[in-house]
Amino acid sequence: MKSPSHLYHKSNSNKEAGNLLIENELYASSVHCFYYCVLQFLIDEYKDKTGVTFEQITKETAKGKGTHNYIIEGIYNHIKSTFLKYDPTLKNVELTNLQKLKRQIDDLKTFRVKADYHNVMISKETSLKAKRKSEYIIEKTNNFLS
Numbered sequence: 001m002k003s004p005s006h007l008y009h010k011s012n013s014n015k016e017a018g019n020l021l022i023e024n025e026l027y028a029s030s031v032h033c034f035y036y037c038v039l040q041f042l043i044d045e046y047k048d049k050t051g052v053t054f055e056q057i058t059k060e061t062a063k064g065k066g067t068h069n070y071i072i073e074g075i076y077n078h079i080k081s082t083f084l085k086y087d088p089t090l091k092n093v094e095l096t097n098l099q100k101l102k103r104q105i106d107d108l109k110t111f112r113v114k115a116d117y118h119n120v121m122i123s124k125e126t127s128l129k130a131k132r133k134s135e136y137i138i139e140k141t142n143n144f145l146s
Helices: 007-022 026-051 054-065 065-084 088-117 125-146
Strands: none
Touching: 007 026, 007 125, 026 054, 026 065, 026 088, 026 125, 054 065, 065 088, 065 125, 088 125
């Protein structure tokens, strides 16, 4: 069994921090933590499932695409090309599920941008939605990749 990476631990720490921030009514900061919990989880999974190293990810993202988009598109395309079933009926269902997963990631990213950069109040409701989205994304990604 492989030893968990530092990013894996950071992902779990961000999840815990997000929960503590909600408890302390620091909602914008919690959204930030839930987003980075997911991003760090996705980077770690992408590395493990594709064999791409952290150094290669850094090199590729330095070319201008950005780490976030590179990883989100990379994990989506990897799941789509590798893990979808060959049964046409199941493939359509799983493709729909994969597209829903991508929308959840995009939604969480939008929440994070608003929480970090926009002059808006982030409510407890938005914070809890971000938490649920992060849990959904991690669960569904694990389901696809297992």
